[in-house]
Amino acid sequence: MASTRGRQAAMPFIMITVLLDMMSIGIIAPVLPKLIGTFMDSGAGTSVAYGLAQAAFAIAQFFSAPLLGGLSDKHGRRPVLLLGLLGMAVNFFVTALATEFWMLLAVRVMGGAVCANIAVANAYVADITEPHDRAKNYGLLGAMFGVGFILGPVMGGILGDHNVHWPFLLAGTLTLLNCVYGYFVLPESLPLERRREFTLARANPFTALAQLRQLKGVEMLLWVMGLSILAQFCLHTSWFLYTEFKFGWTPKDNGLSLFAVGMMAVLVQGGLLRQFQKIMPTDKLVRIGLVSSTIAFAAWGLVPEGWMMYVIIAANVFGYMVQPGLQSLVANAVDPTRQGESMGAVSSINSVAAVLGPLMGSPLLATVSHFPQGDWRIGAPFYLCAAIQAVAAWLGLRYLGRAGNLRASAPAA
Template structure:
């Protein structure tokens, strides 16, 4: 029991430090992409490439952890992340930024390996509580990361951001090496293939609809994340976009150092607000709104539907905000909406998945979310470049509005499916 608790603490530290490092870069990638001459579309690709590499590499790292052990895979992936952040720190061109994100994306499968560690050391009845450790680490990372990124970027640019994130990974590497024992059971089987898991998941009532919803929602939300820094620079910190021949929109000129510092601070504050509100909502409000008991269905589908509506409203209001201060309540809507949607959809999937296929179904759910994080930033950047700064947010609002209508039908379907019967054992 003592060893299990110690391992969970180490896993919490691994994921928290990893997500703080990742969160530091979220609002800053657009700033430094623009600094090196990237168009909004290229900024979207810069953000998408991380998730693309993660989607490709995560199954490989998962199979490696089954064959060679969790500990060596975690150590290897942390060395890769360390190299990626150091490269980001000293990057002086757009190709180097892309290379840094590719390296870190390939290494980003260590979250899945950390989840495997939790599964190794917890019994089925304690599994949800163990996975909650990872959820808490996610929340901490996304609260502290963006705010730290804003201050570091304003103070020392990409050099300070990259070296600070690399320092966090170095702490992770030392903690894993010194304190995390191997947890893989001898004779453990490999991970289910993503495509096989997806086909199984899509055929399950409720679960298939949740997969479609998380794909649409993540694609829409990632359009905002992928273009927000460029939108902030264009709308509030520069002379605005210049229409070019062929319907393209570009910055009038590359921003100077003072504008970049201001963009770093403002983006950091806004994303920190989103992180704090999301943590508060997911930390207590969602449980009260959903109700139900462990293993029993509650009001997940209705609460998710409300979340879709709030997110659609926030996305629609974002391009018409009259000033920077107005972005805080608008981002608040997005924070609360996403904090209602994400845990409710994942809970519905876990409640309605067949117990013998739970791992494959949850893997497919994560894969659909990853696809949204690949498509969303690139799509948002393309819309920004072709149609102007407000286009990604209007398009995303329509997508989430349609998802809200689909979620309404999920309410009746979830009630009829009887999740309690599916998960009763």
Template sequence: MLRPDDTTSDDTILNNTAPPQAPRRGAVAFIFVTILLDMLALGLIMPILPKLIEGFVGNDTAQAARIFGLFGTAWALMQLVFSPVLGSLSDRFGRRPVILLSNFGLAADYVLMALAPSLAWLFLGRLISGVTSASISTAFAYISDLTPPDRRAAVFGRIGAAFGAGFVLGPATGGLLGDIDPRLPFWAAAGLSFANALYGLLVLPESLPAERRSAFRWRAANPLGALRLLRSERTLAGLSLVNFITQLAHVVLPSTFVLYATYRYGWDTRTVGLTLAIVGVCAMVVQGGAVGFIVRRLGERGALMLGLSAGTVGFLIFGLAPTGMLSWTGIPAMALWGVSGAAIQALMTRLVPPDRQGQLQGATSSVQSMAQLAGPFLFTLTFAYFIGAGAPLHLPGAPFLLASALLIVALVIAVRALRAEERKS
């Protein structure tokens, strides 16, 4: 049994044999800025990309929606394929060159999309964006290199806040720029990525010494090969399954929340946008400021259980709340759910040696991409079925109740996996 104030108990259960280097503030700050700008750049083009596609197909909204869905699927597939490749390359050649080349590549890609004369060129740019954005897995490996195991959850939490900040600020800024010129958000995204790459050339040191690098193997650098790493150890396999289920549950928000809130509560676009912004801000506060405190008090395992339990309650509130005002009471619980992501990342890094951290993060990103591919179909079809005429029960909140059930399953698997590891030690 762990004591609430025991901050080292997890170290005796899940060990990483080689100690990392002392963290460098400038380098960790750069990784934070890199992920923030990557997410900000993605968010910048989010509100304008569907309109740009619509313009290429003669303002046919239905056709534009189908093509936009294809763009999203293609982007996720590129993430699935190239996250383990870039992760393995970073294990072989170091984190710095992979991160910097990806940043320069992302900047060039946004220039390509800003100048795209046709839908085919725009689609090509989206494919390249999926490849270069896959470097986020390398950024997480960089953090693992520099941060002691008992501090990783807190640092991963702060990095997670960058995701929230980018998605809160990006769409709002992109919408304003898109009103001026539909190509302007792409130029802004290119400028941000290029400036960040130049900044990295000046401040980003290499985090993986030559003696801790591993050979590049294509068997490990493809999605199926990367998943072998996740199955190589029982606790790691269990935590990877928990990660997949939680990522799958998260997809309910981008895939159905707008449709659900509009259908059930009659919200307009402004109210939906405000609610999503509040969700993002609350998540940023929790991940940026509360994760470290919670992990110190509960340990990484306790933080994981707390986060999954909070997410379960939050989704239940979203799915059952009869009014929009009551649904807002689920936002704090949903924000607290974010603690679980940082905790599970930290726990998994303890189970993999330093020379395979890039491969681990690549495999983890591939798992997340799988969830992003499967989730939209699962939740939109569930929503459509339970509001349809043939449904045995009219239940608009069914997708959120399903997400809540998934988190209960994840919680059970996490408890069993960590108890098995404790018995083994």
């Protein structure tokens, strides 16, 4: 019992770790396109190069995430998490000092290869919580993501308006401090009796995905999750340059927009999600969120004025419930001894989407970057996001609606 209480008490520690980690990522988000733009001679070139930089990180993470997840099942979550933090700190510092685009691209590959922080954090939460509490704790983890994106982008945007290198130096410093903090404070969450032997076969990202397909009821959820995440990554890759091309936004403006997104994430995932779960099941919240997100993507591409982006951010309340809800549904279908492996595989899905999103969104944005400010055609990547999310919503409505009907009819049967 003491060991269980200790692991449950570790939740605040992992939340702080995720907060500092996401703060660092948030700091560089508004200025990375600007930094890449210093190596390019046109908006279209910047858009394509930015997409390549994002895809390079994701490709490396796709192959490394299940490997690091499997290692965390054998050696524990703590050492893998610390390795990722140290690698990201090096990534930020070298990016700040890069003098050529190829240097930046190379260090992005290195950063992706060692960073499995999201997968390990998800496995950590699964280790220390009971199945019925996972949606709530994933929501709290999402809230920490939101707080990180409240503090980070505003700081990065303000610094980036003065010097595009400063945010990377600050992010590297915070990540290094986070690593030191974790070394001295963060406890291990995985007890020795629940550890598994490591094999390269299970660390193969394609093998990990195939194994998830064998879990009853998870395959369609993975399709919904994968398409939804693909739409999100396409959005993330396009957001900063889209708002610059269409509204003339600066890094500071983009930092403020992410501030608004972070505030909504904290409000919804840190509080409203739990309130809504008292009156309706998680799968129904996910269905509503998928539809809400589809409408929001299309609206972001259509609006003619920058202030309208904030209205949509605030209106898309249920959209912020989709990812923690889907993560909870998947985690509850997985054996407790395989959470690291399964979350590494889920992270591989994220990485596949993170590769495809930039490769789809960035070239599309480059083709419309020459249109005048305010032109609705600049929103082409967002219309693509809406189409992808619409497919996810259709699959989710069919599958989750059928599952809900089966549950409702079970007592009568």
